[in-house]
């Protein structure tokens with residue numbers, strides 16, 4: 041049975057043992073530490089879903105333990121238990137970084153609720169492997185039904201993300217079509233996989249098709265397959281992604297890019313649940329759940345007659361909006377620490393933490409490439425760094441510059457006796473202006489392009505060239 045691991049520590053051994061008993065009883069895998077060294081080692085080497093700290097808050101050293109834990113705990117929520125119900129103490133504990141404060145005497149339910157609030161739902165049946173890599177989305181025991189959605193590998197506690205988890209939980213077990221809206225890198229694919237793997241269809245495949253990346257004339261055969269001789273080059277028959285996804289889910293990414301003729305064909309699959317391979321005479325019944333995604337404004341495309349209205353209504357049954365990272369800044373530190381741990385372990389490094397100053401820079405940056413961009417920045421920083429903590433100096437210059445903590449680049453560029461590297465200087469200026477425009481447009485590229493009076497494609501090319509976004 042896979043359980044959620046929690047760490048218990050505190051000033052009173054009897055109290056900690058009591059909490060251990062309670063939490064084990066409700067299904068957690070609890071570990072108790074009274075030794076500082078062991079606690080530190082364990083926090084460094086393990087992933088905990090929550091820390092419960094018993095604090096003797098009336099004593100002079102009561103809150104010191106909490107302070108020490110907040111410094112060490114990475115992104116792990118801390119539930120503080122104190123021996124007073126004074127609001128002041130509770131507020132101080134929360135200010136010091138506790139996720140929740142419970143006053144004694146407490147009940148089992150208080151602890152249970154606090155743990156659930158901390159995003160650690162209790163599994164009563166074996167479901168996820170807690171150390172599962174979110175990219176794999178595997179279950180330890182595929183035959184065991186899951187009865188609760190575990191946000192598992194989704195990181196983010198913001199209200200906006202909690203709403204997303206709620207929706208995923210609600211829609212997973214229906215067959216309704218879902219559309220995921222969100223800027224690049226916000227986690228659209230992750231949501232599609234979460235829905236699939238939390239649905240009854242999880243024993244079958246989830247098949248992704250990027251409608252924007254496949255040339256129009258190939259997309260039809262990609263989706264529906266073709267029979268031998270259906271067109272020049274069709275030397276053998278081939279099944280399409282709809283057939284491959286039979287019984288499972290198809291993820292139509294960048295659906296806004298689908299051509300009008302294919303839109304008609306897709307509409308038919310949705311309405312009649314049948315399709316034919318290109319050149320085929322047999323009608324194939326389709327039992328596939330459709331999840332689509334786009335970073336475009338589909339309603340606008342409908343108004344401009346670039347997207348069929350009837351199809352729009354069919355795919356827009358359950359819309360999920362993924363908010364850009366810059367609008368849910370509370371998630372930035374948790375995500376950054378999560379990626380730090382992930383890349384530490386992948387690269388066998390032990391970069392200790394992200395300093396507060398560096399974190400402030402990360403918080404001030406608009407993240408036009410969203411979670412993916414943050415992930416890439418942390419990866420690069422971890423790879424480049426030998427040891428110690430990530431400081432401002434380790435972060436890419438564009439991020440530091442854009443977060444506004446540095447003097448504007450080149451303000452006083454001049455040709456000195458040693459001369460000046462004109463190309464490099466101009467490049468720096470260009471990078472700065474690109475970041476400024478992106479910041480001003482809150483990451484919306486078309487708007488940034490307008491501010492710079494260049495077209496969007498040119499902007500995207502420049503961002504790519506300067507490695508300014510990992511999209």
Ligand SMILES: Nc1ncnc2c1ncn2[C@@H]1O[C@H](COP(=O)(O)OP(=O)(O)OP(=O)(O)O)[C@@H](O)[C@H]1O
Pocket residue numbers: 174175193194195196222223224225226227228229230231335411412415511
């Ligand atoms: N909430 C999250 N928690 C952890 N990782 C996340 C989260 N959101 C996104 N990621 C990670 O960020 C990266 C980008 O996510 P994903 O590919 O799902 O985004 P997307 O919206 O499909 O992007 P694009 O539009 O560029 O295709 C992935 O590596 C994903 O695992």
Ligand SMILES: [Mg+2]
Pocket residue numbers: 228229293
């Ligand atoms: Mg994607």
